[in-house]
Amino acid sequence: MFVIVGGGSFFLSPCFFLRLTETFFVVFSNLALFFSVLKKLQKVNEKPVIPLGQTFTIPENSKPSITCGGGPVTAQDSEVDDGIQAITWTIASGCTVPSGFSCPFVIGICDGQLRVATSEYLDENALNFESTSWDTVYTLQIKAQDDGPTPGQSATQPITLTITDVNEPPKILSTADGGTAFTVSEFATTGTVVAGNSGNIAATDVDTVGGHDVQLTFTHHNAGSVPFAVSVNGKVTVDLSNEGTTGGINFESPQKVHDLIVSVSDSGWGSTPAKPLSTSSVVVTVTITDGNDAPVIDTSWGWLSSEVLSSDSKLTSIVHVIPEDCVGISGTSAAGSSLPLCTFTLTQVDEDDLTTSSHDTPGFNSNSNGWALDDDSNCPGEFAISSSGVVSVTSAIDYEGAVTKGNDPFYCTIVAKVTDQGGKSDTITLAYEISLVVAFVIFVFLFFAFSSPDT
Ligand SMILES: [Ca+2]
Ligand SMILES: [Ca+2]
Ligand SMILES: [Ca+2]
Ligand SMILES: [Ca+2]
Numbered sequence: 001m002f003v004i005v006g007g008g009s010f011f012l013s014p015c016f017f018l019r020l021t022e023t024f025f026v027v028f029s030n031l032a033l034f035f036s037v038l039k040k041l042q043k044v045n046e047k048p049v050i051p052l053g054q055t056f057t058i059p060e061n062s063k064p065s066i067t068c069g070g071g072p073v074t075a076q077d078s079e080v081d082d083g084i085q086a087i088t089w090t091i092a093s094g095c096t097v098p099s100g101f102s103c104p105f106v107i108g109i110c111d112g113q114l115r116v117a118t119s120e121y122l123d124e125n126a127l128n129f130e131s132t133s134w135d136t137v138y139t140l141q142i143k144a145q146d147d148g149p150t151p152g153q154s155a156t157q158p159i160t161l162t163i164t165d166v167n168e169p170p171k172i173l174s175t176a177d178g179g180t181a182f183t184v185s186e187f188a189t190t191g192t193v194v195a196g197n198s199g200n201i202a203a204t205d206v207d208t209v210g211g212h213d214v215q216l217t218f219t220h221h222n223a224g225s226v227p228f229a230v231s232v233n234g235k236v237t238v239d240l241s242n243e244g245t246t247g248g249i250n251f252e253s254p255q256k257v258h259d260l261i262v263s264v265s266d267s268g269w270g271s272t273p274a275k276p277l278s279t280s281s282v283v284v285t286v287t288i289t290d291g292n293d294a295p296v297i298d299t300s301w302g303w304l305s306s307e308v309l310s311s312d313s314k315l316t317s318i319v320h321v322i323p324e325d326c327v328g329i330s331g332t333s334a335a336g337s338s339l340p341l342c343t344f345t346l347t348q349v350d351e352d353d354l355t356t357s358s359h360d361t362p363g364f365n366s367n368s369n370g371w372a373l374d375d376d377s378n379c380p381g382e383f384a385i386s387s388s389g390v391v392s393v394t395s396a397i398d399y400e401g402a403v404t405k406g407n408d409p410f411y412c413t414i415v416a417k418v419t420d421q422g423g424k425s426d427t428i429t430l431a432y433e434i435s436l437v438v439a440f441v442i443f444v445f446l447f448f449a450f451s452s453p454d455t
Contacts, residue, residue, distance in 0.1 A: 045148030378412035
């Protein structure tokens with residue numbers, strides 16, 4: 001817009017006209033304006049001077065149109081100071097942004113105030129301190145244009161606008177990344193670190209980019225009710241200190257997956273006192289994996305005597321008394337058909353045999369068919385054990401011959417062994433005594449033997 005005075009002309013900014021209008025309305029008849037315009041025409045127009053080193057800040061994630069910290073950009077201009085000129089502010093250059101995006105900042109054309117752009121022009125990542133594609137420090141070339149005689153005077157100088165870091169809450173990563181779903185063997189002991197991500201619950205905090213929250217603090221909300229512990233650093237370990245409550249980690253028990261309820265907090269940097277930010281509670285799982293349990297030879301047969309129980313109430317020894325002249329699985333004593341068979345069937349228990357369908361690991365099972373004679377060096381070839389655990393005499397043993405060999409306290413010992421499909425085994429030592437058969441059945445059991453599971 002132009003005003004013609006005495007053949008000359010000059011440019012008047014919108015800001016000037018705003019002030020001019022106000023002036024006319026307030027003091028319509030005041031001739032001051034006339035003289036100020038006259039002064040404006042007569043004086044040599046001074047160039048605005050923008051002082052160097054002006055710095056401004058804006059917190060990351062600020063909303064659209066928020067005012068930047070540091071006040072407006074300032075310039076010195078005597079005509080402006082005298083109220084006869086106004087400055088028009090613009091960002092001349094320096095707002096370097098990714099291709100296709102707008103500058104996230106604007107400057108007030110009349111007041112020189114830096115602000116965040118309106119939502120229409122503000123990308124959601126533009127004010128993210130941790131962004132890898134947007135800058136956090138802008139060196140903006142700011143232009144101050146006065147509205148003196150055409151073309152007026154202007155100055156352009158750099159200012160620094162910095163996006164500052166703000167504390168943001170941490171996150172626990174999803175199960176799919178492996179850092180919140182762990183496994184552990186049923187044979188693990190207290191303190192064992194679970195498998196997966198080195199036992200560490202995976203959590204992140206974006207503020208590590210700015211050097212904050214490198215170490216987060218974990219809280220275990222159901223500690224003591226699950227057989228696992230979570231350290232403040234997020235390490236998951238086995239905790240069998242209270243199996244009565246937690247149920248332990250036996251694969252053959254019903255519960256094969258345990259839920260650990262955890263949350264994580266950051267340091268709360270950026271405020272005094274610190275105000276840590278936390279995640280909501282999430283479920284971290286630990287799945288128990290099967291291990292090969294050794295078979296255990298069953299010693300609960302009916303002729304167990306308390307006299308041969310060891311101090312820990314386990315059967316430690318057996319003497320099995322059989323009548324003379326009995327002849328194995330299908331035979332009876334030569335002394336008469338009324339004598340009982342001189343065979344004995346050993347049995348075992350393998351916990352792995354208890355699992356079924358998808359939980360079963362066939363290679364760990366026993367299936368009660370892994371029996372063998374492990375040692376018969378006391379009486380070679382005189383006893384046999386079938387694969388199903390039936391101990392028998394291979395040929396008749398005469399009482400008198402037994403006495404000659406030394407039937408007191410026993411005739412000989414043999415060692416029976418059962419081995420499961422995975423190679424785990426247990427053995428039992430059976431001591432045999434041969435009893436004298438007269439005209440009727442003599443059938444006595446004494447017990448003195450040995451049993452212990454192998455590893
Ligand atoms: Ca941050
Ligand atoms: Ca944080
Ligand atoms: Ca098992
Ligand atoms: Ca087994």
